[in-house]
Amino acid sequence: MAKSSAAMPVNPHDKNRVTWKKDWARNKTVYFVFIPVAIYIIITHYLPMFGVVMAFQNFSLAKGVFGSRFVGFDNFVELFTGDAFLNAFKNTAIMSAFTLVIGFLPGIVYALMLSEVRNKKFKRTVQMISYLPNFVAPVVVTNLVKLFLGNDGPLTALLTTLGLPQQNWLANADPPVFWLIHTFMGIWQSLGFGSIMLMSAIAGINGDLMEAAAIDGATCMQRIMKITIPCIAPILGMSFVLNVAVSFRTIGGNVLLLYMPQTYSVADCLYTYTHRMAFGSAPDMGLSAASNLFQSVLGTVLLIGGNILAGKINSDARLF
Amino acid sequence: MRTGKKTKVKEGMVEHLTVGNHIANFLIHACLIMVAVVSLLPMWHVLMSSFSDGFSLLSFKGVAVLPVGKPTLEGYRLIFRDSSLWIGYGNTIFYVIGTISLGFVLNVLGGYALSQDTKGRGLMYAFLFITMLFSGGVIPTYMVMNSLGLVGNRFVIILLGATQTFYLVFAAKSFSAVPVSTVEAARIDGAGHIRVMFQIVLPQARGMFFITVLNTFVASWNGWYEASVYMASDKTKWPIQLFINEMTNANVNFLETATPNYSRYLIQFAVIVVATLPIMLAMPFFQDKIEAGQLQGGVKG
Numbered sequence: 001m002a003k004s005s006a007a008m009p010v011n012p013h014d015k016n017r018v019t020w021k022k023d024w025a026r027n028k029t030v031y032f033v034f035i036p037v038a039i040y041i042i043i044t045h046y047l048p049m050f051g052v053v054m055a056f057q058n059f060s061l062a063k064g065v066f067g068s069r070f071v072g073f074d075n076f077v078e079l080f081t082g083d084a085f086l087n088a089f090k091n092t093a094i095m096s097a098f099t100l101v102i103g104f105l106p107g108i109v110y111a112l113m114l115s116e117v118r119n120k121k122f123k124r125t126v127q128m129i130s131y132l133p134n135f136v137a138p139v140v141v142t143n144l145v146k147l148f149l150g151n152d153g154p155l156t157a158l159l160t161t162l163g164l165p166q167q168n169w170l171a172n173a174d175p176p177v178f179w180l181i182h183t184f185m186g187i188w189q190s191l192g193f194g195s196i197m198l199m200s201a202i203a204g205i206n207g208d209l210m211e212a213a214a215i216d217g218a219t220c221m222q223r224i225m226k227i228t229i230p231c232i233a234p235i236l237g238m239s240f241v242l243n244v245a246v247s248f249r250t251i252g253g254n255v256l257l258l259y260m261p262q263t264y265s266v267a268d269c270l271y272t273y274t275h276r277m278a279f280g281s282a283p284d285m286g287l288s289a290a291s292n293l294f295q296s297v298l299g300t301v302l303l304i305g306g307n308i309l310a311g312k313i314n315s316d317a318r319l320f
Numbered sequence: 321m322r323t324g325k326k327t328k329v330k331e332g333m334v335e336h337l338t339v340g341n342h343i344a345n346f347l348i349h350a351c352l353i354m355v356a357v358v359s360l361l362p363m364w365h366v367l368m369s370s371f372s373d374g375f376s377l378l379s380f381k382g383v384a385v386l387p388v389g390k391p392t393l394e395g396y397r398l399i400f401r402d403s404s405l406w407i408g409y410g411n412t413i414f415y416v417i418g419t420i421s422l423g424f425v426l427n428v429l430g431g432y433a434l435s436q437d438t439k440g441r442g443l444m445y446a447f448l449f450i451t452m453l454f455s456g457g458v459i460p461t462y463m464v465m466n467s468l469g470l471v472g473n474r475f476v477i478i479l480l481g482a483t484q485t486f487y488l489v490f491a492a493k494s495f496s497a498v499p500v501s502t503v504e505a506a507r508i509d510g511a512g513h514i515r516v517m518f519q520i521v522l523p524q525a526r527g528m529f530f531i532t533v534l535n536t537f538v539a540s541w542n543g544w545y546e547a548s549v550y551m552a553s554d555k556t557k558w559p560i561q562l563f564i565n566e567m568t569n570a571n572v573n574f575l576e577t578a579t580p581n582y583s584r585y586l587i588q589f590a591v592i593v594v595a596t597l598p599i600m601l602a603m604p605f606f607q608d609k610i611e612a613g614q615l616q617g618g619v620k621g
Contacts, residue, residue, distance in 0.1 A: 034433035051460020137542035292457035
C-alpha cells in the first residue's frame, strides 16, 4: 500500500504542493462565492452556539445576554432537583425506545413483503401510496389522530367494540396509552418512506444467489431467512444505531401538537419542556436554555457514539 | 441474451410454485393492499368529509367512505368567505417561494465552492460539519433573531428554512459528479467561475438539485413551528398550517358545546384538503426523485 503510493508520479496539481498564496490567486472567486453561505451559516448556526451562556445565567429577555447575571450551574441544579425535567427526560427515553423497538419491525416486514412481489406495477403503486403519509403536514396528521381517537372517533369506536372503555384517548394519562399513540402515529407517517433504504439494499443483493437457492429448492421463507436478512443485516444494524441518536434529538415535534396539560406526566419530553419553558405561559429562559444544552450535548454524544458503532458494524455505514 | 436466461429461470420458478407458495403470495398481496388502504384512508376520510353535509357529519361516527348526507361544496364555499384563510394561503405561498429562492442561491453557491479543488476545501467542509454536531438550539436561535430585530419579521421564516448543512453537502456531491474535463474545457475557453456555475455545472446537476428543491418545498409548505415561535401573536403573518392548527384545536372544545356550529366543523376538512391535496397529487410524479433523494440522504430524518 505504502509502496504503491510512493511510486506514484508526483502530481503537479497536488493540493499540498500549492501554496496558499497561489491557491488564493487561482481560486479567489471560489472563496468569494462561499462568503454568502458562510454568513448564512454563522447567523443561523454559529451565533446561536454562543447562546449556551444563557444556560449559566439568570436570564431575562429585557437585560439580554450581556446584562443578565451569571449563576453558574444553578439552572442545572434546579433542573435535576425538580420533577418536571426528570419526567421529561424519562419520557424522551421511553418514547425513543418505543419508536425504535416497536417501529423497527414493521418496516423490515413491509420491505421484505414488497420485495417478494413480482408484479412491478402493483409494487410501484403500493410503494407510492405508502410514501404519501410522509408528506402530510404534521399539523394535519396530529389533527387526524385527535379526530380518530377522540371521544366519537372511528378508532375509538373500534377499540370500544374490542371491550375498551369509550373515551378521548389523547386525554388518557395512563402510562402506555400516549406512548403507543405517538409510536403508531410515527409508524403511519414513515413506514413507506423509511423503507426506501431497505428496498434498495434488498434490490442490491446478488441475483445469482437467489436463483441458485431457488433452483436448489429453497422455499420463499428459507430464502428470506438465509439470504435476504443476512445480506441486509449490516444496513439494519447501522440504521438502528443511528436512529437511536437521531430520535433522541428529534422526538417531541409531534408531541408538541399532540399533548395537553392533562397528559404532561406521560407526554412531556425534553423538546416540549424546553419549548414550554421558553415560550409558554410561565417562561424561564435560563432554565430552558439549560435544558436545551443538556439535550443538545446528549444528542451529540449519542450521534458520535452511534457513528463509531455504525462504523464498526460496516465501515461504509458511517454518517461522517 | 442474459435477460432471456433470467426470464427462463423465473418461469421455471413459477412452475414449481407449491400450494404453500400460493398462499404466501396471496397473504403478502393482501397485507400490502392493507398497508396502502391504511395509508390512504385517513386522508380519504377528510376528503369525503369535506364534501359532506355539515349537519349530518356532526352526528356521524365512523370513517366516511363516501360523503356523509347529501354531497355539497358548502365547505369550500365557506373557505371563500373566510378572509383569514386567504391570508394564510398567501403567506404560505410567500414563504415557500422565498425559502426555495434563497435556498437555491445558497445551495448553488455553497455546492459549487465545496466541489472545487481548492486548498481551503477541507476547512470549508469542517466549518459545515461542526454545525451538524453542535447546535445552539431553539432558544439561542430565538435570541440571535431577536437581537437582529427579526422576531415578527416574515424574513425569519425564509432565513431559517432556506438550507441546511446537509443540503449544501448534497449540492457539492452532485456538482462533483459533473466531469472535470467539462469544467476545465469551459475554464480554458475563458468562462469565469460564475458562468461555469450557472451555465455548465448546474444544468448537468439539475436532477440532483431538483431533489433539494422538492425537499425544501415540502418542508416549508408543511412548516408551522417557526411561525408559531416567531410570529405567535401576529395572525396576518401566519402560514395556513397555523390556521389549521388553531381551527382544529378550537373545534375540539367547541364540539362539546350543546349547539355546535356545524359549518366550523365542516370548513376544517375543506381547509385540510386544499392545503394537502396539491402535495398528495404532485408526489406520485416524483417517485423516482423521492427515492433517489432518500438514498442520498441515508438515514437522515
